[in-house]
Amino acid sequence: MKSFKIWAAILIVAVLVAGCANTEKSGGDNTGGNKYEGLTVRLGVQGSGGLNGKAREAKWYEDEFGKLGVKVEWAEFQSGPPMTEAIASNHLDFAGLGNMPIVAAQAADIPFKVISQLLEGKNNVAIIIPNNSTLKTVGDLKGKKIAVAKGSNAYNFLYRGLAEAGIKDSEVQIIQLQPDEAQPAFETGAVDAWATWDPYITLNTLTGKAKVLTDGEQLGVLSPSFQIVRKDFADKYPELVTLYLKVFEKARLWEDQNLDEALNRYATERKVPVEVIKGTIVRSKTINTPVSDAIIAEQQKTADFQFEIGNIRKKINVSDVFDNQYVEEALK
Incomplete structure (x- = not known):
């Protein structure tokens, strides 16, 4: 009887050790190795329709993220500041917004990364x-x-x-x-x-x-726009940041390659003549590129100016939040 108890104890220990080894091998979870189990990606957009409207209707993000078991949610905003507030409260993962909200968010110690440039900034x-x-x-x-x-x-x-x-x-x-x-x-x-x-x-x-x-x-004052991601999300799921930018590039290329269809679509959405939409695209052509040193320098000018006039409370080094690795990978 004593021998049986010893062997039983050994068997239990062996099972526990094997279980721990399997858990470590699968990334520390017990969901069969799927580290995205239960994950929802929250995408922020300014208004409805446009380039993002096409992507939403076609479910391009839902399809690509869905292959990994990741769900997608959309949230609409009127301007950039509410977007950074949502990122600060962990209610948003990605957003496209202008240069000033990004400066204010960095000065407020909201953790995010700038992952690509959206607009050149001359006429928008x-x-x-x-x-x-x-x-x-x-x-x-x-x-x-x-x-x-x-x-x-x-x-x-x-x-x-x-x-x-x-x-x-x-x-x-x-x-x-x-x-x-x-x-x-x-x-x-x-x-x-x-x-x-x-x-x-x-x-x-x-x-x-x-x-x-x-x-x-x-x-002579540029107002570029950028795409940003919540820093904790990027640190945990860098490959999903790259995936997001790949899908966005798909949408951008769709517009380039189907311009007449895009113009008519946007005109119908906004209930305005097609000529108006043509003017919008000329003035605010969407891009998806790494951020150049020149644009980062311009962003630093904005930050320094906002500090001088008291709109932000501390000096910041804007280069700390720019990270081109994701868009460079996405565009390969």
Whole structure:
């Protein structure tokens, strides 16, 4: 009987050791080696339709991530700052947004990485004025009411433009409005100017509601947009970051190769003429590229300026958040 108990104990120990070895071999989980078990990827977009609308309808992300057992959820936002807030609270994994929200997020110690460049930044942000406005230069904005979404890339563009013109922010009336609030305020004359981004620039200029007072190319202030990922997600699943960018590139190439179809699709979504959409694409052509040293240097200018005027509380080194490895791998 004593011999039987000894052999039983040995058998139990052997089973436990084998179990531990198998667990270590499968990556430390007990789900048959699938480290994505129960994982949902949350993708943030600004508005509905457009390039992301095609990808959502075709379920390109769902199909590719689904092959790995990963689910996909979409979340819509009006501007960049709410996106970085969602990333800070672990409610969002990926987002595409402008340069200023990224600077503010880094200064607030929100953990993220910039993984590719979305827009060049020359013409996608502008200050627009009513078509019948007599304003000629940024200097003419002194004493005027200007709508802008706080913390957006247009917010940075506006303040840098005012500084270039020698206008203090106390010498203008900044009205902080999201696009859905700014549009009626602009149309009714409640504000004299609107610092905004595309598609709002093109939608208003090509429909005869507005004209451009100045944009990035004229002012010499770039407003590039980027794709970012929550840092913890990237650290855990670098291969999924690359996969995300591969699917995005598929969507971008679809637009390039099916431009007429894309233009008609976007025009129908926004209920505007195709010519308006053509103007939007010319002004804000989507790219998906590694971020150059020159763009990072421009981003540093934005960060330094925002610190000087007190919009962020500490100096930051913007290069700390840029990581091109994922997009370089995705584009191979």
